[in-house]
Amino acid sequence: MNTTNFSRRDWLKKSTLTLGALTLIPSEIWTNNVLKAQSENSPFLYNSSNYFNEFTPPIVEENESLVILRANENPYGPPPKAAKAFQDEVFTGNRYSWKTLDDLMETIAKNEGVKTDQILMAPGSSDILEKVAMVLFQNGGNVISADPSYMSLMIVAKAVGGQWKSYKLLDDSQHDLDAMEAGIDADTKLVYICNPNNPTGSITDAKKLRDFCSRVSEKVPVFVDEAYIELSKNGLKDSMNTLVAEGKNVIVARTFSKIHGMAGLRIGYAIGKKETLDSINEITRGGMGITGPSIAAASASLANTDFLDDCRAKITAAREYTISFLETKKFSYLPSETNFVIFEIPMEGKEFLQKIYAKNVAVRSFKFWDKNWCRVSIGTMDEMKLFTKAMGEIFA
Template identity: 80%
Template sequence: MKTTNFNRREWLKKGALTLGAMALVPHDIWSSNVLTAQKEGRTFLYNSNNYFNEFTPPIIEEESTLTILRSNENPYGPPPKAAKAFQDEVFKGNRYAWESLNDLKTKIAKNEGINTNQILMGPGSSDLLEKVAMVFFQEGGNVISADPSYMSLIVVAKSVGGNWKSYKLLEDSQHDLDAMEAGIDENTKLVYICNPNNPTGSITDAKKLREFCSRVSEKVPVFVDEAYIELSKNGIKDSMNSLVAEGKNVIVARTFSKIHGMAGLRVGYAIGKKETLDIISEITRGGMGITGPSIAAAITSLENTEFLDSCKTKIADARTYTMGYLKEKNFSCLPSETNFIIFEIPMEGKEFLKKIYAKNVAVKSFKFWDKNWCRVSIGTMDEMKLFTNAMTEIFA
C-alpha cells in the first residue's frame, strides 16, 4: 500500500469529509440514503451502483409496529450478564475508558493469537471498513470485491475518489477467487472479501480463501470482513486470523453486533499488521468512539460462550424453518451460513416492499444479476412465522 504523507488536519482540509461525504460517515449511510431516496421518490437507494443496488423502502409513519427483519440483528442478545456489566459501568461514565479498552484488547489478542499492537478498535466493524476506505483511496485506485457484496467500504471508497472492480460470485455462491486475483492491476489498493458474504449469506471455502489471501497479500492488502463468521457452521475455525499471526498483510474485521447481540452498543475491531494499522491510526483513532459501558459489555460477552452458543443454535433452527418454507413454496434461495437468507422474488422489489411492509414486516430487497431479491434476517421462531404468513398472503 502506498502510504500517505498528510496528518489528520491536512486530510480533513483535503476534502474527504466535505458536506457530500459527510452523509457517508460510519453508521449513517443506510438511514441517510433511505431518507434522501424516499424524499426524491427514487426506486433505488444508490444512484451510482449499476450492478448491485437496494430498493428504497416505503415511508412508514409508525415503525414501532413493524417486525424488524432487515438489519441482521441477533434477537436474543446481548447476554444478560453483559447487559448488567453495561449498567454497572454507566456510573463510571465521568471517566475515560482507556484502561478497560486495553483489557478488552488483551482478551481479543489472546483469542486471536496476536499482539495487542495488531488490533484496531472501532464502534462496530462497519466503522473500520469505512475508515480503511477513507485512508486507502484518498489518491484514487480501485478496490476489488465480489458482486454482490457488503457495500459500506465500497461506497465510501467511491465517495473519496476510488473505483470498484466487481466480480460475480460463482454458481455455488462462493467468491470467484481466480477472477479476483487476475483482476489485480497497478491501481489496485485493496482486495475486499466479505466471508460469510452479505447480502448472500454464502461462505467461501476456508482452505481456498486462506491460500488466496496468503498469496495475494504479497501484492496488495486483503481485507476479510468476518462479521458473520461466528454464525457459520465451522465458526472461527474458518477465520483468516492465522494469516495475521503469520505476518501476512491481511486485515480481519470482527464485530460484536451479530452473535454477541450488541448492534446498538457499537463495538468492533480489526486485526492486521502493525504497520498497516498504524497508517490508519495516523488519520483516525477508532477506540475514541467506544463508550466505557459498551467495552464492559464486550468483555463480559466474550466470557459468556454458553449464551452465544445458545443463540447460534436458536438462529440455526429458525433459519432451517424459514429455508424449508421458502423451498416448499418454490422460492430459489442462496445457501446461507448466517442469520439471514436471500431468495429470488417474482415481483419488482419496490412493489414487494410496499406489500410486506403493509403487513408490518420489514425486510430488504435488492436488484442484482438482473433479478429481484428479498433478504430476510432471522429473528425468533415466532417472528419468522409472522414473515412466512405474510409471504403466503402476498404470493397466494
C-alpha cells in the same frame, strides 16, 4: 499500506468536504439514503449502474408491532451479563476508559493469537471498513471485491476518489477467487472479501480462501470481513486470523453487532500487521469512538460463551424453518450460513416492499443479476412465522 503525508487536520478537512453523510454510522447512512430516495420518489437507494441496487422501502409509520427483519440483528442479545456490565460501567463515565480498553484488547489478542499492537478497536466493524477506505483511496486506486457484497468500503472508496472492480460470484455463490486475483493491476490497493458474504449469506471454502489470501497478500493487502463468521457452520475455525499471526498483509475485521447482539452498542475490531493498522490509527484513532460501557459489555460477552451458543442454536433453527418454507413454496434461495437468507421473488422489488410492509413486516429488497430479491433477517421463531404468514398471503 501507502498513505499520503496529510496531517490529521488536512485529512479531516478533506473528508468533511468530500464525504458528507458518509461520515455517519452505517445505520444513519442507510436511513439518510432511504429518506432522500423517498423524497425524490426514486425506486432505488443508490441509482448506480455498476453495482447491485437496493429498492427504496415505502413510507410508513413505524410502530411497536412492526416486525423488523432488515438489519441482521441478533434478536436475543445482548447477553444479560453484558447488559449488567454496561449498566455498572455507566457510573464511571466521568473517566476515560483506556485501561478497560487495554484489558479487552489483551483478551482479544489472546483469543486471536496475535499481539495487542496488531489490534485496532473501533465503534463497529463498518467503521473500520470506512476508515480503511478513507486512508487508502485518498489518492485514487482501485479495490477489488465480489458482486454483490457489502458495500460500505466500496462506497467510501469511491467517495474519496477510488474505483471499484467487481467480480460476480460463482454459480455456487462463492467468491470467484481466480478472477479476482487475475484482476489485480498496478492501481489495485486492496482486495476486499466478505465471508460469509452479505447480502447473499454464502461462504467461500476456507482452504481456498486461505491459500488465496496467503498468496495475494504478497502483492496487495487483503481485507477479510468476518462479521458473520461466528454464525457459520465451522465458526472461527474458518477465520483468516492465522494468516495475520504468520505476518501476512491480511486485515481481519470482527464485530460485536451480530452474534453478540450488541449492534446498538457500537464496538468492533480489526487484526492485522502493526504497520498497516498504525497507518490507519495515525489519522482516525478508532478507540476514541468507543464508550466505556460498551467496552465492559464486550468483555462480559466474550466470557459468556453459553449464551452465544444458545443464540446460535436458536438462529439456526429459525433459519432452517424459513428455508423449509421457501422450499415448500418453490422460492429459489442462496445457501446461507448467517442470520439472514436471500431469495428470488417473482415481483418487482418496490411493489413487494409495499405489500409486505403493509402486513407489518420490514425486510430488504435488492436488484442484481437481473433478478428481484428479498433478504430477510432471522428473528425469533415467532417473528419468522409472522414473516412466512405474510409471504404466504402475498404469494398465495
